[in-house]
Amino acid sequence: MKLHQLRTFVAVADAGGIRGAARALNASPAAITKSLRQLEEDLQMPLVLRTSSGVTLTEAGQALLVHARLMVGQMTRAHEAMGALRGAARGKLTVAVTPWIAMTFLPETITRFCEKMPDVRLEFFEGLLSIANPRLRDGSLDFFVGRPAPGTPGVEFHYRPLFSSTCAVVAREGHPRSGCHSLADLCDLDWVLTWDPANDGPLVENMFSRHDVPMPSKIHLAHSFSIAISLLRQTDMVSVFPWPLVELCAARERLCAFPLREQLEDAMVSVISRSGHPLSEASECFIDCLIGTIRDGLESPSQQTRNVLRSVELLI
Template sequence: MELRHLQHFVAVAEDQHFTRAAERLLVSQSGLSASIRALEKELGTPLFVRTTRRVTLTEAGRALLGEAERVLAQVRSAHEAVAAVQGVLRGTLSLGTEQCIAGVPVAGLLAAFRRRHPDVEIRLRQAGSGELADEVAAGRLDLAFAYRIREDTDQLRSVPLAGEPMTVLCHPGHRLATGPAALTPHDLADEVFVDFHPDWGPRRVTDAAFARAGVRRTVSLEVNDVHGLLDLIDENLGVAVVPRHFRHKRASLTSLPLKDSPETAYETVALLPPAAAASPAARALMALLETGSG
């Protein structure tokens, strides 16, 4: 099994199309098809279901994809480690992050990283914490800044960065704005909620807090961006439970602490592969963060 076969396989799996994958890889479509056929012959099973419009993974293809991505990530890390020993950090830094996480100035951190390591290409994507954890574990991301959602595994570890309590945001004309100085989930039982997708860290924290309190909560207004959430609250269309630093993003809104238990806190972590598998770029970024150079 050759590395190029795995590279070709992963590209076709990502694009679900031979022509697009060939164009991205700068190879001929016939050469790409031959590479996939050679891999299928070696493994003794089809990896794709081919149609006139797209290709999809077979069960065997899905099983291979995660392993192929991990192998390719390890190969990239090996190349980058050799370059680092030679005194030059090269390659790619693939970073994931949730929006507006606490304690990590992502833009400033990446700017400082680029100044120190101009030969490293930076790639950034935003997603929910669950998806980011899966991407790091699979080797598709070097690291991610997210909410702690699971215990460490052989493929994933969490480095604590910051923590903060949750707060209730509402319109200043809302009945809660003149109510108790701090609120419990029971105080919010009949409210209309604005919240993020269930994969986002703040949503996970809030869902868990209400479940512990035995309070049923319905999210009527679901968004995938912070500004959309703040706009809906600003129009008095609902309330939200969010990490405390959100209150500084819209001064016109009223912020009230949420009383629950010590578990009701948003903990920001860096999600990384095992220390031995971390890329030189990921280690360099974490070193910058730890020294406050961002």
């Protein structure tokens, strides 16, 4: 396997076809096809299935893609590290950011970062577990600012805690159960969550089992914060938000927090990166800018920012 073949394979997988990969790599479709065919011949197995609408990955192709992304990503980071040592910090920084951080500290963080590294291009993803964790694993994400996966942290990721806060059950203003004080009174409702408590693992206590409350019969999953907000505003679904997000969104989106007796799980926010893979100079710079912005927020003229910081325990 050669690096240019793996780069071609990743481009084909991302673009969903030969022509899209050719455009992405500024190469001819014939060159892309030749490189892909050589890779398949070297491995002695097909990696893609060609269809009229593009390509799909075979089982072997899906398995190789994870490793190919890591190898291509590491080589890109190596080039960027050498460029930084020459005083030419360029390239791309890819970050996932949890919604309430994006709504408060991200704009100022970006301003500070771009002043220090004007030639680095930024790419952002929604900081939800289902989006960020797979990209951390395959190397297409530099780091994730958000909630760690439930359970005991393993060796796969490195965690740098920033905040801890409690959570609240939320719904639209005027919800027929808005006066309920017990989690058990809400189990028959439809829930919309950005993670699946049923998949937290058999050894992990989720917010329901911790309080001896049965799992709701219907939990819908939303892999987008804007979708979750829309559903909450216009239906009788309920959800769980960290308190900083309640401070930011409740009044504006006409949502309310239920006055429950139970204290729900803590919502930890950390900088999460892959273990064993040192962060790039651009990543370290961005994280420093974020931490500086957070600390300055303690004396922010914005009442909303101060309210958000009062709702969390600062861990930096």
